[in-house]
Amino acid sequence: VKTLFVYKYLDLGGVETVLASRLAGLPSLGVDAEAWFLRDGPGRDLFGASASRVHIGGVQDLQRHLEMVRPAVVCTIDTEEAFPALGDATKDRATVVEVHTPYRENRVYLGALGRAGVKAFLTPTQYQATLVARETGNLAPTYAIPNPLDRSFLGELIPFRSKPPRPVVAWVGRLDRLKNWNEYLRVAKVAMRGAGEVEFWLVGKTNEEGGELRLMREAKRQGVLGHLRWYRGVPHDRMHGLFDGVRESGGLVISTSMEESFGLGIAEAMARGCAVVVPRHSAFPEFVEDLRHGRLYRPGSAGDAAACVVSLLRDHSLREACGLCGRKDILARHAPEVSVPLLAERLRQLAPFA
Amino acid sequence: LRLETELGLQQVRLGQMAEQVTLHREDARRVQDYLVAERNRIEYDYWALQGSFGVDLMRRYWRFLAMLAPDGSRRRMLYRMGHRVLRRALSLISLPLGPSAMGRRPQESGGPLQTGGGLTGPGRQTGSLDARFDLARFYSDRHSTYPAVARAVIFSATQLIESEGQRPTNLALELAKLGIPVVFCYWRWDRSPWTVQERLAEGILQFPMDLAVQVPGDLFPSAAGPSIVLLEFPHPDLFRVEATAHASGWVTIYEAIDDWEGFHRVGQAGWYDRAFEGHLAATSDLVCAVNNRLAERMVALGAREVEVVPNGVPSGIAKVTTERLMQRGDVTVGYFGHLSSSWFDWPLIRRAANARPKWRWYIIGYGADQDLTAVPENVAVLGKVPQRDLASYAANWDVGVVPFRTGRVASSADAIKIYEYMAMGLPAVAVGAPLPSMPDGLALQARNTEEFINRIEAAAATKESLRDARIAFGVSASWEKRCHHVLGKVESMGQRVGEKLCVFPTAT
Numbered sequence: 056v057k058t059l060f061v062y063k064y065l066d067l068g069g070v071e072t073v074l075a076s077r078l079a080g081l082p083s084l085g086v087d088a089e090a091w092f093l094r095d096g097p098g099r100d101l102f103g104a105s106a107s108r109v110h111i112g113g114v115q116d117l118q119r120h121l122e123m124v125r126p127a128v129v130c131t132i133d134t135e136e137a138f139p140a141l142g143d144a145t146k147d148r149a150t151v152v153e154v155h156t157p158y159r160e161n162r163v164y165l166g167a168l169g170r171a172g173v174k175a176f177l178t179p180t181q182y183q184a185t186l187v188a189r190e191t192g193n194l195a196p197t198y199a200i201p202n203p204l205d206r207s208f209l210g211e212l213i214p215f216r217s218k219p220p221r222p223v224v225a226w227v228g229r230l231d232r233l234k235n236w237n238e239y240l241r242v243a244k245v246a247m248r249g250a251g252e253v254e255f256w257l258v259g260k261t262n263e264e265g266g267e268l269r270l271m272r273e274a275k276r277q278g279v280l281g282h283l284r285w286y287r288g289v290p291h292d293r294m295h296g297l298f299d300g301v302r303e304s305g306g307l308v309i310s311t312s313m314e315e316s317f318g319l320g321i322a323e324a325m326a327r328g329c330a331v332v333v334p335r336h337s338a339f340p341e342f343v344e345d346l347r348h349g350r351l352y353r354p355g356s357a358g359d360a361a362a363c364v365v366s367l368l369r370d371h372s373l374r375e376a377c378g379l380c381g382r383k384d385i386l387a388r389h390a391p392e393v394s395v396p397l398l399a400e401r402l403r404q405l406a407p408f409a
Numbered sequence: 410l411r412l413e414t415e416l417g418l419q420q421v422r423l424g425q426m427a428e429q430v431t432l433h434r435e436d437a438r439r440v441q442d443y444l445v446a447e448r449n450r451i452e453y454d455y456w457a458l459q460g461s462f463g464v465d466l467m468r469r470y471w472r473f474l475a476m477l478a479p480d481g482s483r484r485r486m487l488y489r490m491g492h493r494v495l496r497r498a499l500s501l502i503s504l505p506l507g508p509s510a511m512g513r514r515p516q517e518s519g520g521p522l523q524t525g526g527g528l529t530g531p532g533r534q535t536g537s538l539d540a541r542f543d544l545a546r547f548y549s550d551r552h553s554t555y556p557a558v559a560r561a562v563i564f565s566a567t568q569l570i571e572s573e574g575q576r577p578t579n580l581a582l583e584l585a586k587l588g589i590p591v592v593f594c595y596w597r598w599d600r601s602p603w604t605v606q607e608r609l610a611e612g613i614l615q616f617p618m619d620l621a622v623q624v625p626g627d628l629f630p631s632a633a634g635p636s637i638v639l640l641e642f643p644h645p646d647l648f649r650v651e652a653t654a655h656a657s658g659w660v661t662i663y664e665a666i667d668d669w670e671g672f673h674r675v676g677q678a679g680w681y682d683r684a685f686e687g688h689l690a691a692t693s694d695l696v697c698a699v700n701n702r703l704a705e706r707m708v709a710l711g712a713r714e715v716e717v718v719p720n721g722v723p724s725g726i727a728k729v730t731t732e733r734l735m736q737r738g739d740v741t742v743g744y745f746g747h748l749s750s751s752w753f754d755w756p757l758i759r760r761a762a763n764a765r766p767k768w769r770w771y772i773i774g775y776g777a778d779q780d781l782t783a784v785p786e787n788v789a790v791l792g793k794v795p796q797r798d799l800a801s802y803a804a805n806w807d808v809g810v811v812p813f814r815t816g817r818v819a820s821s822a823d824a825i826k827i828y829e830y831m832a833m834g835l836p837a838v839a840v841g842a843p844l845p846s847m848p849d850g851l852a853l854q855a856r857n858t859e860e861f862i863n864r865i866e867a868a869a870a871t872k873e874s875l876r877d878a879r880i881a882f883g884v885s886a887s888w889e890k891r892c893h894h895v896l897g898k899v900e901s902m903g904q905r906v907g908e909k910l911c912v913f914p915t916a917t
Contacts, residue, residue, distance in 0.1 A: 216907060258656075285652035287656045300911065
């Protein structure tokens with residue numbers, strides 16, 4: 056099945072990583088997969104040996120490529136810009152729309168897909184599938200296909216020679232409203248009172264004007280600036296080491312996101328044996344079970360989140376058990392060997408004349 | 410045989426010419442250092458003037474007048490007429506009316522010791538793409554020959570002026586000598602000064618700090634080994650820089666070299682933020698302080714461990730290049746260093762000089778903000794002297810002094826000049842500044858004018874007997890050793906360096 060995945064950016068983000076895993080795994084499963092990026096960036100190295108299957112170009116170039124290569128399936132991933140190149144629905148090509156974004160404003164285009172001839176929607180979780188079905192008015196069937204984790208997260212857990220001096224409570228994500236970093240700082244303030252010596256690692260960047268200044272001001276206001284280590288823009292291929300540091304410190308990873316289509320950062324943390332604390336909403340309950348992988352807290356309650364953090368930091372055996380169990384369960388579902396064949400099977404079913 | 414003789418002679422001549430070139434180059438650098446320092450002083454004065462009450466008043470006056478009598482108005486015409494009449498009558502020189510007279514607001518200026526200075530304020534230059542290109546080329550062309558450290562970036566509140574002998578400058582020079590490419594991010598007062606890259610051959614790229622804080626990602630590329638960034642002052646604009654260095658796996662080193670909060674309390678370093686310094690102290694991979702007092706302060710701010718790495722002495726500072734005969738007194742006392750009245754205790758010098766009229770005092774330095782002619786007759790203020798000539802002046806002295814104002818700022822300082830006096834074999838007497846950890850008797854401390862005079866007499870008596878011990882101490886405190894001290898902590902994975910290199914294993 057000749058398949059072309061289309062995405063906007065060739066950066067070092069989560070989608071690019073997922074695509075790299077797919078391009079590495081799909082050919083051996085009978086799917087001749089390629090990726091097309093509308094904008095160039097530093098992400099080409101992510102693809103390693105599959106780099107020859109990566110193309111970069113504008114919409115017109117994409118159109119020409121489609122005419123030349125004639126893939127059986129075209130999967131756009133949160134990339135509405137590609138639709139002019141796809142043209143009207145054809146009999147010999149299936150258009151599949153993958154929806155990974157948790158940002159409502161980036162899903163507005165889904166409501167206008169009526170005549171695009173979409174054959175199916177793919178999402179990373181059941182939660183997102185329900186959401187997409189609602190927003191598209193069940194325009195086409197929606198399937199949840201688990202994201203494959205990057206291989207760098209699958210390696211053995213090796214103890215550190217030098218551990219962080221205090222337990223680390225890490226937060227990973229973009230510094231924006233949806234990811235709700237302010238709440239992380241509020242949780243940090245309350246957790247510090249209960250957990251004593253603890254350090255907070257904030258991993259992420261902001262593209263907002265004055266965002267960094269706001270971060271510093273807010274951290275200062277909450278009295279946590281002296282306990283906050285900020286990692287601004289860690290390359291994805293180094294994230295596994297960071298999670299290892301969190302685990303070795305006796306710490307955990309928390310999310311305060313207001314909505315997640317999946318929660319890749321949390322899944323990657325689990326893969327590295329970290330216990331997690333997440334809000335009980337959106338896609339989290341699908342793969343995080345309370346007291347088995349970490350703790351689920353009441354959404355919007357910094358106090359409840361902090362209490363969960365403190366309880367896990369204090370209970371070493373529970374935290375370690377959650378970490379190990381989380382790794383086992385997440386790899387059982389999201390290791391490329393498991394999730395890529397599921398995608399391959401689905402693509403075969405969606406291809407014309409299947 | 411004749412050809413060989415001729416060849417030999419030519420080689421001797423070439424050797425002589427090479428020596429001359431080296432000397433000329435050193436002279437040129439000295440002149441350049443002097444000019445850069447002079448330019449900095451003028452710019453500092455300019456911004457101080459811009460921020461003064463008088464200029465602000467005048468600016469408001471002109472703004473008001475421009476409103477009252479806009480261009481082309483009848484009032485404007487009347488103003489000009491009145492102006493001409495008044496000028497003729499009073500021979501006064503006035504400023505033109507118009508927007509050009511408004512100038513820039515003082516808060517748009519910056520400076521490590523000025524109030525409210527920002528690195529990225531609205532009036533500051535955002536930098537050019539060329540600078541980023543230079544940075545990328547520097548990184549691609551230069552490779553460390555020092556196995557344990559691949560690259561170094563230094564954020565300094567001062568420019569790289571060797572003759573001023575500042576700690577960041579000396580560390581940069583020593584790191585470069587070890588073969589480590591160094592990016593020296595310097596403070597600039599305004600957009601115009603673009604430092605001449607005269608240190609590229611030595612492996613140092615000088616990069617304006619206001620631009621560096623905007624492109625931190627370019628500063629910290631991944632390297633084939635651990636790389637270090639030294640933050641020499643806690644400006645809050647370095648928040649993003651430090652965070653980017655962390656994310657790139659660079660080892661972050663915060664060096665407490667001054668009590669910045671003390672400066673802040675006396676109206677300087679307006680940018681200072683105690684919470685941010687606490688952040689640096691608690692989260693840097695390696696925290697160093699120049700003395701125990703600042704080390705204790707770092708612990709109070711949240712550091713778990715602090716390495717005391719005192720200031721040092723540049724190699725060759727004790728070498729007398731030219732013999733210089735100076736008028737001697739019963740006791741000849743000297744000082745070299747900064748002359749700002751926030752440090753230097755001019756009244757103490759006046760009182761001591763008046764009390765001992767037969768002593769001779771020599772003051773060498775820069776940054777004076779007082780009338781230097783109002784000193785007693787037995788005090789000679791010599792101005793700025795190139796660092797390599799200091800020893801030839803000091804060879805005429807019996808005692809070197811550190812007459813600092815008693816207060817929080819000076820009491821936390823690790824006066825570099827004490828180490829330099831020691832290297833020159835001179836006894837030292839300090840007021841205000843604490844003595845470094847050193848064998849007893851090499852330097853003395855005084856608390857008031859009377860003690861100051863008595864200790865100078867006592868110290869002068871030990872000039873010859875303790876000379877060798879002083880020189881030995883000076884040698885042990887070289888910048889080269891200080892640099893190795895810091896690098897040793899990195900190599901031995903001290904404090905949180907090991908943790909950083911475990912989290913980012915590709916950096917090792």
